[in-house]
Amino acid sequence: MNKKAQIQIFETIAVVIVFFILVIIGFLFYANIIKGNLDIEKEELSQLKSVAIAQRAMFLPELQCSEDNIIRENCIDILKINSAKNIITRNQIYYYDQLEFSDITVSQIYPSEDQWTIYSRETIGYRNKFVTNVPVSLFDPIKKTYGFGILTIETLTK
Amino acid sequence: MKKGQMEILGLAIVVVLLLLATVFVVRFVAFKKPTDFRKDFVSSEMASNMINTFIDTTAKDCSNTKMADLLRDCAQETGLICNNGQGSCAYVESTATEIFSKTLDQWKTNYEFLAYVDRNSPLIELGNACLGQKKSKIYPIPLTPGAMFVKLDICG
Numbered sequence: 001m002n003k004k005a006q007i008q009i010f011e012t013i014a015v016v017i018v019f020f021i022l023v024i025i026g027f028l029f030y031a032n033i034i035k036g037n038l039d040i041e042k043e044e045l046s047q048l049k050s051v052a053i054a055q056r057a058m059f060l061p062e063l064q065c066s067e068d069n070i071i072r073e074n075c076i077d078i079l080k081i082n083s084a085k086n087i088i089t090r091n092q093i094y095y096y097d098q099l100e101f102s103d104i105t106v107s108q109i110y111p112s113e114d115q116w117t118i119y120s121r122e123t124i125g126y127r128n129k130f131v132t133n134v135p136v137s138l139f140d141p142i143k144k145t146y147g148f149g150i151l152t153i154e155t156l157t158k
Numbered sequence: 159m160k161k162g163q164m165e166i167l168g169l170a171i172v173v174v175l176l177l178l179a180t181v182f183v184v185r186f187v188a189f190k191k192p193t194d195f196r197k198d199f200v201s202s203e204m205a206s207n208m209i210n211t212f213i214d215t216t217a218k219d220c221s222n223t224k225m226a227d228l229l230r231d232c233a234q235e236t237g238l239i240c241n242n243g244q245g246s247c248a249y250v251e252s253t254a255t256e257i258f259s260k261t262l263d264q265w266k267t268n269y270e271f272l273a274y275v276d277r278n279s280p281l282i283e284l285g286n287a288c289l290g291q292k293k294s295k296i297y298p299i300p301l302t303p304g305a306m307f308v309k310l311d312i313c314g
Contacts, residue, residue: 033187043192051199074207109260110253111218132200133265135207137214145216146224148257 043128049100050130050155057104057153058134062087063118065139075137076106076149081116088119095119101126103154108138110148126156197314204267205295205312212257213297213308217249225250226299232282233275233299233306251282258284268313275306288313 058074062084065075088095101123108114131154138147213226220228220240231238232247240249254271262269262285270287274280288311297308 033184037187037190040190040192044195047192047195051196054199074210110215110257130196132196132203133261134203135211135261137211143222145222146214148211148215150261 046128046157047130049157050128050132050153053099053102053155054132054134054153056098057102057119058136058151060084060118063106065137072137072139074134075139075146076151077139077141078108078147079141081106081118085116085118092121096121101156101158103152105152106136106138106149107152108147108149111145112147123156123158126158128155128157130155130157201293201312201314205293205310208261208312209295209297209308209310212254213299215253215257217253220246220249225253229273229281229306229308230299230301232273233301247281251284254282254284262312270309270311270313272309273306274309275301275304277307281306285311287311290314 061071063076063080065072065077099119099121101121102119103117103122104119106116106118131152134151134153136149136151138149139145140147213224213229215225217223217225217228217240219242220238223238223240228238228240228246228250232245232250236246238246240246242249244252250273258269258271268288269285271282271284272280273282290313292311292313294309294311298305299308
């Protein structure tokens, strides 16, 4: 084999190597973009999930005020809270399907301060934590008074 | 210009166009920010629930009167005095201040709360006017004659 032919073979090999390096760089760049997009979609899905859980918690019939079978929105009957806690503890699988990994607390801030934890299920290694605060009326059926409370829904997503 | 130079110039233009396309793709695909779905939900729920809940709250030192009735009394100037010696306007204002300081102020949310018959001379005014985007909720309370309005703007 003469020298010129050898140089041409090396040239071809060098071109092929550079080509493959460029293909690998392009592939890594594309993979990074896809991964970034997947992370964004995951984040958006987590947000939607937290909104869905917050809405389920806001309209839990176990807590809602009602009079003559008429439900009052954004109102929690404080006499129902303890019973609701017992029901939730006894039916953990059902409520896990509804509320997943979250913490639901009701805090009364007016006329006096008080706090009740309705549901709590935590997970380790969560990716996102969303806190939703919803003002609610707290109805005392004995005194027939309405207090001002906050329903706090903390959602943990992996 | 020779034929070879023309070809090189054409190639250079193609390379520049490809680079521009890549920059465009990177800008809009790779650095896309997640849409904040929660923000809208949280601020709209906050504005409507905050005002509805406040209006329905029973005053602790005013013979179980609701805030709506105290506001009505404030607008009509009927002279109701609560057990702590405050008039209806002052009582509603101090209660709203107490509630908002434990909620909106703690969450570092800017707001403007107004209760008025005439928009230009509000009976109660708390917080600061929102400069940018806001979620607004107005709650009308009927009077005889006319109506008064309670308005809450949540900024952001």
